[in-house]
Every structure is written in C-alpha cells, then in structure tokens.
Amino acid sequence: MLAWRLGTGFDLLAYSYLAAVAVPLAIVDLAEQRLPSKVVLPSYLVLGGVFATETALNSSYADLLRALAGMVVLAAAYLVLALALGGLGAGDVKLAGLLGLALAWLSWGAVLTGTFVGWLLAAVARVVLRLVWRVERHAPMPLGPYLALGALVTVAVGPPG
DSSP states (O other): OHHHHHTTSTHHHHHHHHHHHHHHHHHHHHHHSOOOHHHHHHHHHHHHHHHHHHHHHHTOHHHHHHHHHHHHHHHHHHHHHHHHHOOOOHHHHHHHHHHHHHHHHHOHHHHHHHHHHHHHHHHHHHHHHHHTTOSOTTOOOOOHHHHHHHHHHHHHHSOOO
C-alpha cells in the first residue's frame, strides 16, 4: 500500500522502515506499556538520514525543514501534554517526535491528520474496552500502537502532500 501511495521513490524506504519498526514497538507497548528508546532513537537517524539523502538528491530543502519542524512541534506538544496532564510517558513523547518527522515530510495536513487519527483510534479502543468492562476507568493504556497506526494510515491513504 505504501508503494502504491508513494511510488518507488527514495522516501518509500523511510516509510517502509517506519512500518516495520512500528510492529515491535506496538507489541512491547501493549505488553509492557513502554516504548524502548533502543528502537525509537535510532529510528530518528534512519528516517532523518533517508530524508536528508532525498533532499540532497532532489533539492527538497523545504520538505526537510518542514519535517524537522514537525518533529520538534509534535514532540514539544506531547511533552507539554505529558507535563500538564500526565498519563503520557517519555516514550510517547519520543515516538511523537519520530512520527512528526515522518508525517511532516509529507505535509502539515498529514501531521494533523495522523495525530487526529491516532488519538481517535485510541479513544475508540478505550471506549470499547470500557464498555465490555475489560479495563478500569483509570487503568493506564498504551498509546504508542494507536499513534503509530494513525500515522501509517495517514501515510498510506491520507491527504496528498
């Protein structure tokens, strides 16, 4: 689906990597409610390296600057949420920066859409789990799988860049 949406350009490598790394991140977050820095932090280098290479090959400097800005903006927004409201961990903040980098490479609309879809998926999952009494009202819930899925859905079928 990513190749259909993105074509066979160099950035397909970045999004394929993101899709591949999202799976173990989601599994660990669901099982242990943490997002390991050993997976998230190197992913910044991989995506950043691919986008920097794409920039050098195609002179897409505006895309790279937007991606870097998206990374900072989304990580900062999640950090503010984590500090103000609690409930978000450092792993969620780090993952948000990574997803901001990936989504902003496409467009600011992709950042908004991917973030909204991720939170919407988390809310729907929470409501369903609460309705069937599988979780307590204040029980913690891993957010990473929903954020990653929202981003990947946006990349695959979201608004054009």
